[in-house]
Amino acid sequence: MTGGEWVIGVVGGSGLYAMDALEDAQSIRVESPWGEASDELVIGEISGKRFVFLPRHGKGHRIGPSQLNFRANIDVLKRAGCTDMLSLSAVGSLREDLPPGDFVVVDQFIDRTFAREKSFFGDGLVAHVSMADPVCPALSDLAEAAAKAAGATVHRGATYLAMEGPQFSSRAESELYRSWGCDLIGMTAMPEAKLAREAELPYALVAMVTDYDCWRDDVAEVEVHDILATLHANADKAVQTVVEFARALPDKRPANPLDTVLDMSIITDLAMADRALIAKLDAVGKRVFAARGVDQD
Numbered sequence: 001m002t003g004g005e006w007v008i009g010v011v012g013g014s015g016l017y018a019m020d021a022l023e024d025a026q027s028i029r030v031e032s033p034w035g036e037a038s039d040e041l042v043i044g045e046i047s048g049k050r051f052v053f054l055p056r057h058g059k060g061h062r063i064g065p066s067q068l069n070f071r072a073n074i075d076v077l078k079r080a081g082c083t084d085m086l087s088l089s090a091v092g093s094l095r096e097d098l099p100p101g102d103f104v105v106v107d108q109f110i111d112r113t114f115a116r117e118k119s120f121f122g123d124g125l126v127a128h129v130s131m132a133d134p135v136c137p138a139l140s141d142l143a144e145a146a147a148k149a150a151g152a153t154v155h156r157g158a159t160y161l162a163m164e165g166p167q168f169s170s171r172a173e174s175e176l177y178r179s180w181g182c183d184l185i186g187m188t189a190m191p192e193a194k195l196a197r198e199a200e201l202p203y204a205l206v207a208m209v210t211d212y213d214c215w216r217d218d219v220a221e222v223e224v225h226d227i228l229a230t231l232h233a234n235a236d237k238a239v240q241t242v243v244e245f246a247r248a249l250p251d252k253r254p255a256n257p258l259d260t261v262l263d264m265s266i267i268t269d270l271a272m273a274d275r276a277l278i279a280k281l282d283a284v285g286k287r288v289f290a291a292r293g294v295d296q297d
């Protein structure tokens with residue numbers, strides 16, 4: 001096995017709207033049949049590896065969590081040739097021992113969002129991907145080591161509760177999620193991680209803790225300006241994490257079991273599948289359709 005090239009899609013969350021570490025950076029607008037992505041893609045290199053950056057909320061933070069077109073965002077990354085995704089997000093902490101400023105490499109999610117498109121499939125072509133292990137362990141190993149090398153205090157393994165927002169939680173909700181054993185709370189990792197899985201993009205999430213949400217009696221409830229202050233104080237570490245991640249990538253990308261998830265997940269008889277949806281899946285389903293001899297025109 002000689003391996004292929006890495007193309008890492010980096011999605012920057014709140015406070016991270018540019019990736020200055022990219023060399024030879026070029027901005028390109030990529031059209032998607034799934035609608036408008038959050039912004040142009042910025043394509044460049046770090047340590048000789050190809051990176052594609054997308055600010056999740058758009059430059060200037062114009063798009064709220066419920067208005068994000070997650071399908072278009074993942075589709076344009078796939079179209080740009082991404083092989084893997086590294087997602088960066090601001091999160092609230094539901095645990096005393098995960099203080100603001102710390103970084104957490106997330107490994108589980110509870111999806112409580114309800115007003116978002118969550119699948120590329122369903123209307124004439126059905127797929128059920130496994131989300132038992134929603135992140136890629138190998139990418140998460142690299143992300144953990146990179147965040148440590150960037151000087152962050154890093155925790156490995158946490159359950160992220162994805163809420164709809166945009167309002168923050170009530171105290172009762174915050175306590176409920178704590179009673180469920182959740183560690184972190186945010187508004188964007190779902191359905192992002194689900195759609196990355198459907199698009200056969202191995203996914204890792206580095207969460208940056210910005211606040212204690214609202215469950216502590218001795219700490220004021222979360223406010224946006226506190227989140228931004230913590231993010232700005234840690235922005236350099238977030239960018240440096242990406243740089244260290246690039247440095248640590250092996251020269252060649254080994255095959256990943258998540259590259260072929262759709263082989264086990266499509267249930268529809270492709271001879272009877274909706275032709276329009278097959279055409280719309282020209283990026284996400286390109287590999288599996290080619291492998292099955294399905295014409296995508």
Ligand SMILES: CSC[C@H]1O[C@H](OP(=O)(O)O)[C@H](O)[C@@H]1O
Nearest residue numbers: 013014056065089090186187188
């Ligand atoms: C700026 S406060 C709430 C906002 O921050 C997080 O965004 P992201 O995950 O993109 O960093 C959170 O999910 C909310 O969207």
Ligand SMILES: Nc1ncnc2[nH]cnc12
Nearest residue numbers: 090091092185186187213
């Ligand atoms: N407390 C919180 N709740 C939801 N999303 C967040 N993002 C950052 N802090 C958050």
